[in-house]
Each structure stands twice: as structure tokens, then as C-alpha cells.
Amino acid sequence: MFEEYKKHDVAVYGGYLSDVSKLMQCTSGGIATAMSEYMIKQGGYVAGVVYSDDFYSAEYILTNKISDIDRLKGSKYIECDKKNIYSDVKRLLDSGEKVLFFGLPCVVAALYKFIGTRNKNLITCELVCHGPTSAQIHKDYVSYLEDKYSSKVIDFSVRRKKDFWTPGYLYAKFENGQTFEKPFYETEYGYGFTVFGRERCYDCKFKGNNRQGDIMIGDFWGAVDTDEYWNRCGVSVIFAETTTGDAFITSIPGISIFSTTFEKAVKHNLMVIKSKVKHNNREKFSKLLSKKGLIYASKHSLPFKTQAIKYASTIIPDKIRPMAKKLYFAIKKKA
Ligand SMILES: Cc1cc2nc3c(=O)[nH]c(=O)nc-3n(C[C@H](O)[C@H](O)[C@H](O)COP(=O)(O)OP(=O)(O)OC[C@H]3O[C@@H](n4cnc5c(N)ncnc54)[C@H](O)[C@@H]3O)c2cc1C
Ligand code: SF4
Structure with a gap:
């Protein structure tokens, strides 16, 4: 199974952050957080994605501050503002600094295109990706909640772990002290994320052997409690795509990782090798979204x-x- 893709990776692991309270704040196994802490403690920088201060959008930051790691935690399921991230990373590399760059596979590929070559001080980590949704969906939902609670959002997540890793909850905290929590896929945001992808994500060029990072991480869907890498608070799947990536991952303190096979890692996570399929309601939803916004579109595009x-x-x-x-x-x- 998957024979044509097996040679791409140096090694495949399942694992998680050993500190359970930190693990509970991360999306899956918290490996991104462990990598970021390690890089910053070694004197390097991390490029990753945070929500904007008003929580209406998501954007790249480049930081060497441990205090920024909390904002980096958690998947942002929307198209983000890349700011000047490619030139900022290049500038740091040119001055001899180390950089750990997180990105969706097409973004990592774009970074390499911009820089022009591999660089020994750059480590790239791709996220397994079935594509972000429109930034409007996120903004509409945050505004909808702010109207409903008559207060500004001051914390937000689409993958909050309530008790354990799954199901993921949409969570918002408001200035007036109230909170909102609901299984993500039972919200209009979850519906929009499922139905509305970008055209290019239905025919993604950065799957399988075209992945370009040093490392790729994702949720270890299909992991069960008899697997040695199982943790009910979250499990990451880790593909070491290069020897540099493998050396980096295996030297991080505070994580528990175990070798596994490509088959096990991909069997329940085909997004590593395949593009997602277009949803039947996409076109109807898309038209309604641009004219009437998320809440109306999700109500009126359902069968x-x-x-x-x-x-x-x-x-x-x-x-x-x-x-x-x-x-x-x-x-x-x-x-
Ligand atoms: C749009 C999108 C689609 C995804 N689809 C899948 C999928 O189909 N299957 C799967 O297994 N995993 C998918 N993932 C990855 C998964 O959701 C987790 O992000 C990943 O497992 C890392 O978890 P963690 O616990 O190690 O990260 P955490 O410790 O929670 O840290 C989150 C890290 O993700 C980075 N990040 C967050 N949002 C973005 C973004 N939009 N672009 C770039 N970097 C970002 C942050 O910079 C941070 O480094 C997707 C992620 C995104 C953003
Ligand atoms: S599915 Fe492909 S094209 Fe779409 S965001 Fe992910 S890597 Fe980029």
C-alpha cells in the first residue's frame, strides 16, 4: 500500500508533548509547540501563524520570544496574511540566524522559491493540509458571536480540547467574562470550513512526493489506545522528510515519539497524498456567502x-x- 510514496520520508513517527497541561492547549500532539520552544531556546527564531489582536483574522509573525508561543498554539483554519514573512525570513538567514518556519505545504514551497536555495540554518515544518477556508467565514463568525454576547472576543480557538483530543470544540472568550463552547463541526463555522475550500486546494500540487519541507506534522488520525504513541490528550503524526528534519525532531527534549510506518500514518489521513474533493454545496454556499454572509449561507445552502x-x-x-x-x-x- 502507498508504495510510490514510501521513499520520500527518512522516518515516520507518532508522538506527543510529555507535559499534559501544555499538550491540552495544543491542536494535536503539540509537536509544533515543542519544536518552537526548542528553536527559541537555542537562540533561533520561529515563523508561524497567530490570530490578529482583534481576532478577526490570522497572520504570520516571526519571533524569538518564548512568550509568543501561546499565541502560535492552535490551528488557524483560514487563509492568513503573510505580511513580509518571506523577505523577513531571508533577511535573518542572510545575517546567519536560525529560523524554524511553519507553513501549509504550498507556503513552504513558496518560501523556498523566494529564497532560491536550501539553507543550513532554515528548518521548515509543513502541516498536513486539506486547505484553509475563506477568511470571511472566520470574520463573520467572530462578529456573529460578538453581537450575540454584546462583547468583544478576547480568546478564540477552533480546536479546543475540552476533555480530550476529540471532538474539537469551537471556543470563544469575551471581554465581559462570558464564554462560548460548541463542537466545531456543529457550528456554522465548521460547516463553512467543510463546504468551502479554495479552488487550488481541490488539485493541490504539494502532496505525496511533492512535499518540500524538512518535516511534516498533523493529527495522527487512526491512532488507537493499543499504539505505543497513543495519548488521549492528542497525538501528532510526524514525517521526517530530510535528514536535517530527522536530526532536529529526534533531539527535542520533552516529547515522546515512537517510530511507525508510512501505511499507519497515512491510512486515515489521506490528505498527505491526496487533494480533498469538492463539496456538492460549495457553489451555492459560495454565492450566498459573498452576498449574505456566513450565517445565512450555512442555513440556506443545506439540503x-x-x-x-x-x-x-x-x-x-x-x-x-x-x-x-x-x-x-x-x-x-x-x-
Ligand atoms: C488549514 C489547515 C488544515 C489542516 N488540515 C489537516 C488535515 O487534513 N489533517 C491533519 O492531520 N492535520 C491537518 N492540519 C494540521 C493540524 O490541524 C495541526 O495544525 C498540526 O497537527 C499541528 O498540531 P500541534 O498540536 O503540533 O500544533 P500546536 O502546538 O497547536 O501549534 C500550532 C502550530 O500550527 C501553526 N499554524 C496554525 N495555523 C496555521 C496556518 N493557517 N498556516 C500555517 N501554520 C499554522 C502555528 O504557527 C503553530 O506552529 C491542518 C492545519 C491547518 C492550519
Ligand atoms: S491544500 Fe495544497 S494548495 Fe491548498 S493550502 Fe494546502 S498545500 Fe496549499
């Missing part, structure tokens, strides 16, 4: 049956909702 179920779930009291859900799935299974 009628799903709309009816969604509506029913809003009028069923909280107390009996789990029972109603069970009953619905039992009937569906029988039908």
Missing part, C-alpha cells in the same frame, strides 16, 4: 432534510437532546 433536523434540534430542550439524538440515530439505523 431541506438537514435544515429540518437542525431546526428541530434548536427547539428540543437541552435536557432531552442527548436522548432525542440517540432515538434519531436508532430510527435511522433501522430504516
Whole structure:
């Protein structure tokens, strides 16, 4: 299985940050956070993505401050503002500094194109990628929550771990002290993320053997509690694509990593080798999104049956909702 791709990587691992309280703040196994801490403690810089101060968008920063690592934690599922990141990284490399660069695979490829060559002081880490969604979806949802709670958002995540790694929750904290929390895929944001990808992501050129980083990390979907790299608080899959990447990953303190096979790593995460498929509702959703915004578009682009179920779930009291859900799935299974 996957024979044509196996030679690309030097090694494949599963693993996680050993400190559980830190691990709970990260998206999957927290390996990105461990890498960033290690690079900064060695005197280097990290380029990664944070939310803007008002939480309406996401953007690149280049930092050598440990205090910035908290902002870097967590996946930002939207197109981000790249600012001058390519030239800023090049400037630091030219002056002999070390840089660890996080990016979606096409962004890592664009960085190499800009710099023109590999550089011994640059380590690149790609994220397994099924593509970000539109920045408008994020902005519309943050604005919607701010209206609903009559307060500004001061913290936000699309992958908050409530008890364990899954399910991921959308979480927002407001200036007035209130909080909002809901399974991500039950929100309009989650629906928009599922339905609306960028055209180029349906035919991505940076999959399989065209990955260009030193390392690639992602969620280790398919990991189970009998795997030695299992951790119910989150597991990362790690592809060491170059010997430089492998040397870096295996020297990081405070992480537990275990060798695994390419098959195990990719079987439940085909985004490493394949592009995602376009959603049937994309075009309808896209038109409504640009004219009427996220909340309207997600309500009106759903098939009628799903709309009816969604509506029913809003009028069923909280107390009996789990029972109603069970009953619905039992009937569906029988039908
Ligand atoms: C748009 C998108 C799609 C993804 N799709 C998949 C997928 O299909 N399958 C899968 O296994 N994993 C996917 N991932 C990766 C996964 O969500 C985690 O980001 C990854 O496993 C790292 O987790 P961590 O716990 O090590 O990171 P943390 O310790 O939480 O740190 C997060 C790191 O991600 C970086 N980051 C966050 N958002 C972005 C962004 N938009 N662009 C570049 N860097 C960013 C930060 O700079 C930081 O270094 C996706 C990520 C993104 C942003
Ligand atoms: S799917 Fe491909 S083109 Fe789309 S963001 Fe990811 S790496 Fe870039």
C-alpha cells in the first residue's frame, strides 16, 4: 500500500508533548509547540501563524520570544496574511540566524522559491493540509458571536480540547467574562470550513512526493489506545522528510515519539497524498456567502432534510437532546 510514496520520508513517527497541561492547549500532539520552544531556546527564531489582536483574522509573525508561543498554539483554519514573512525570513538567514518556519505545504514551497536555495540554518515544518477556508467565514463568525454576547472576543480557538483530543470544540472568550463552547463541526463555522475550500486546494500540487519541507506534522488520525504513541490528550503524526528534519525532531527534549510506518500514518489521513474533493454545496454556499454572509449561507445552502433536523434540534430542550439524538440515530439505523 502507498508504495510510490514510501521513499520520500527518512522516518515516520507518532508522538506527543510529555507535559499534559501544555499538550491540552495544543491542536494535536503539540509537536509544533515543542519544536518552537526548542528553536527559541537555542537562540533561533520561529515563523508561524497567530490570530490578529482583534481576532478577526490570522497572520504570520516571526519571533524569538518564548512568550509568543501561546499565541502560535492552535490551528488557524483560514487563509492568513503573510505580511513580509518571506523577505523577513531571508533577511535573518542572510545575517546567519536560525529560523524554524511553519507553513501549509504550498507556503513552504513558496518560501523556498523566494529564497532560491536550501539553507543550513532554515528548518521548515509543513502541516498536513486539506486547505484553509475563506477568511470571511472566520470574520463573520467572530462578529456573529460578538453581537450575540454584546462583547468583544478576547480568546478564540477552533480546536479546543475540552476533555480530550476529540471532538474539537469551537471556543470563544469575551471581554465581559462570558464564554462560548460548541463542537466545531456543529457550528456554522465548521460547516463553512467543510463546504468551502479554495479552488487550488481541490488539485493541490504539494502532496505525496511533492512535499518540500524538512518535516511534516498533523493529527495522527487512526491512532488507537493499543499504539505505543497513543495519548488521549492528542497525538501528532510526524514525517521526517530530510535528514536535517530527522536530526532536529529526534533531539527535542520533552516529547515522546515512537517510530511507525508510512501505511499507519497515512491510512486515515489521506490528505498527505491526496487533494480533498469538492463539496456538492460549495457553489451555492459560495454565492450566498459573498452576498449574505456566513450565517445565512450555512442555513440556506443545506439540503431541506438537514435544515429540518437542525431546526428541530434548536427547539428540543437541552435536557432531552442527548436522548432525542440517540432515538434519531436508532430510527435511522433501522430504516
Ligand atoms: C488549514 C489547515 C488544515 C489542516 N488540515 C489537516 C488535515 O487534513 N489533517 C491533519 O492531520 N492535520 C491537518 N492540519 C494540521 C493540524 O490541524 C495541526 O495544525 C498540526 O497537527 C499541528 O498540531 P500541534 O498540536 O503540533 O500544533 P500546536 O502546538 O497547536 O501549534 C500550532 C502550530 O500550527 C501553526 N499554524 C496554525 N495555523 C496555521 C496556518 N493557517 N498556516 C500555517 N501554520 C499554522 C502555528 O504557527 C503553530 O506552529 C491542518 C492545519 C491547518 C492550519
Ligand atoms: S491544500 Fe495544497 S494548495 Fe491548498 S493550502 Fe494546502 S498545500 Fe496549499
